[in-house]
Amino acid sequence: MKEACLIGLSDGNLELKKFIDLYFNSKYARKDYTINGFNYSLFDRTSGGTEQSLEWVWEFIQITTEWDKSNAQLDNLKHLRGATTRLLIGNPNNATLLLLKAFAAFILEENRLEVSKIALEARDDFIKGMNRFEETELKDQIEYQETLKKYEEFILKNSTTNALSLFFYDTLELLKIKKHREWIQKFNNKYLVNYE
Secondary structure (H helix, E strand, O other): OHHHHHHHHHHOHHHHHHHHHHHHHOHHHOOOOEEOOEEOOHHHHOOOOOOOOHHHHHHHHHHHHHHOOOOOHHHHHHHHHHHHHHHHHHOOOOHHHHHHHHHHHHHHOHHHOOOOHHHHHHHHHHHHHHHHHHHHOOOOHHHHHHHHHHHHHHHHHHOOOHHHHHHHHHHHHHHHHHHHHHHHHHHHHHHOOOOO
16 A cells, blocks of 8 residues: 555545556456456466466566557556556565566656656565566576566567666666675675684
């Protein structure tokens, strides 16, 4: 609900009402949601948010931005944000949901990145999701870098401003710094424990 409050403060009552409506009624959070015979239910795909897959991240980015023509792209992204926000409550470490929520927020907030707390939260969700996939699904640094590159390509493809590419570049730099810090801490703990 923190996100709902932030939306209400920055965008007003109408956007808050839409957010709450899409939180409870997101088409992607419905069981068996289909269009033209294809199941576009994030609820079904993730078994209610309990399962994760990097392939589902790419699939749902494409569903919301290319394949689902039942609404405009921004409306689809608002539905995706509502579905992921709802499913993350019971599964806060689901990497698929974290990356999808971050993607939706990056695109929806791109015109106010400088002042958006939601964009900063999306940055944290992205980093947490990437870290989780690194722990569970990605085999090596090559796969990790390929995943970052593919996600960045989707961001750039769906962005309408240069500000988002710069913001996302900063996000990638922050992620690299955090990973480097973790490596240094592990190194120090392993090799410098008894060093005088």
